[in-house]
Amino acid sequence: MKVNKTIIVGLIFILFGGIIFLTDIFNPIIRPLTYTFLMGSSKGKDIMFFGLLGLFLILSQLFKKDIDTTKYLKISVGVGSVLLILGIALEVIFRLQMGIKLNTVFCSMTSTMSSTSILHTHLLKSILGEALTQIIGPFIQSDINTGVGLYAYVPSFAFLIILLIPILFITIVLASQKRPWPTNFLLAFFSSCLIIGAIDGGLFGTPAIVGILGLYLIYRDGYYINNIIGKLLNDENLLKENELIQPVYRNRGFSQKRFLFNRVLIGILIFAVIFLRLTIAFAGAEPDYYTVNVANPSQEIDLGNINSEIIKIENSTDKITYHINTSYNEMQLINDLKGPLNNSCKYYTVSWNIYSYLGLFK
Template sequence: MKLNKTIIVGLILILFSGLLFVTNIFNPIIRPITYIFLMGSSKGKDIMFFGLLGLFLILSQVIKKDIDVTKYLKISIVIGSITLVFGILLEVIFRLQMGIKLNTIFASMTSTMTTTSILHTHLIKAILGEVLTKIIGPFIQTDINTGVSLYQYLPSFSFLIIILLPTLFITIVLASQKRPWFSNLLLAFFSSCLIIGIIDGGLFGTPAIVGIMGIYLVYRNGYYITRIAGKIFKDENLLKENEKYQPPYRNKGLSKKRRIFNHILVYIVVIGIIFLRFTIAFAGAEPDCYTVDVINATEDEIDLGNISDKVISVENHTDLNKITYLIDPSYNEMQLLNDLKVPLNDSCEYYTVSWNIYSYL
């Protein structure tokens, strides 16, 4: 592997990731940018993003011999999709096992507070967090939430994700070999978003949608995007290399309508996933009031502090070790979750909150 511009850029990005790990001085500059495609960017996500981006760029220069990169790109799309669906199925199984509703946000209060829901899952993050904590626990900063408090509630077979993620990583690396530099940059960017989205957010999260659809975009329309980039940068070498990576439907004698459909198919799929996400969110919303179930509380009734004046009613189910609070729906959902953290810290095992997307409107 000879040192070239792609490898140098990759090394710089990894070094920058290391700087983000040891200092916060770049956060005000980086966070507003990464927030757009990482959905509520955090320090942990930023470190992962730049580290993965640099690593994918470097590893794209590893293999010298020709391999069928298109085949491995298709495999990456399939494995990435299976992994994302697995995350949602794990959420469903976890909730059925715990006896809680599907349309709730689950918040574990054991150790560090961690939330999860079908719309934004952290279960895969909990599995990886458990593994990493055992391996490099002393090096994980306290302000990076690894989600390990959720791990105790997961079924044993959830460890299968440990097989899927490395496999996905390897196929992405194989799919990026010897590609034109612009195509490599696109693939590295989208792959980094996908890995982060799988770990934090899941199928309906912004990083996962950007990642899996971005890889699909490279597969179907990457040739045309790279050709446009070559003309913009006036890079004849980029245009020449790009001719080796024709889209699967080009020069197949298809009708004009079919060619247009092939071009826009990826965008139709993106719109479909986003539509499904909002359909589930609105269908599962409880706009009349929030139902907060506090499990294994340390007291018969907990003072919710600033939220107390928003409480409509309280019901103590002693036989279920559960206290149910009905809270005014005018409360913003995210604000409610944040405000519950303090009064419920060390006061219960976990609690659930019914979701209400209308509170964001």
């Protein structure tokens, strides 16, 4: 593997990830950019993103011999899809075992506060976070949430799902060999988003959606992306190299309608995934009030400023249920509960309210 421009760029990205780990000086510049595709970017996500981006670029130069990159990209899309679907299935099984509703955010108060939901799962993150804590715990900074608080609640078979991540990584590396530079960079970008999304967010999170649909975009329309960039830059070498990677539906004798359908299929899938995500969010929403269930309260609880927003309180032997005004933003409420409930309960759940993000209160 000879050092070339791609490897140098990859090393720069990895170095930049290391700088972000050591200092916050670039946060005001980087965070607004990564926030758009990492769904609430954090320091941990930024470090992972630039590290993976650089690593994928470097490893794309690994093999000199010809490899069927289209086949491995197709496998990557398949493995990535299964990984995301199993991640959500794990979330459903976890809730059935715990006896809590599907349309809630679960917040563990064990160790550090960690949350998870079907719309934004952190269960797989907790497994990797626990392993990372055991290995380099003293070096993990306080502002990097590893999700270890959820680890005690994760079903025991979940580690089998984690095994799909290294398999996905290997197939992506094989899929990125000998590709023209535009789709090589895009593949590294989408792959980084996909792996981060699988760990933090899951199928309905922005990084996973960007990642899996991005891989599928390269699989179906990578040829046209390279072709457009090659013509814009008048790069004959790029155009010549691009002819070696043909779309699976090009030059197949399809009718014009069928060919156009293949071209716009990625757009249809993007719309379908977004529509499904919003449908689940609205279908599970509780717009009249938040239902907050506090499990195994250990003492008298004072919710502080939240007290003025409480509509009703219900007590039982093992939990306290609060009905809270929807004037709160969902994420703000979850975070505001963290302080009063610290060391006061085992966990708590908060019902969904997508209307709070849109300003559509009933």
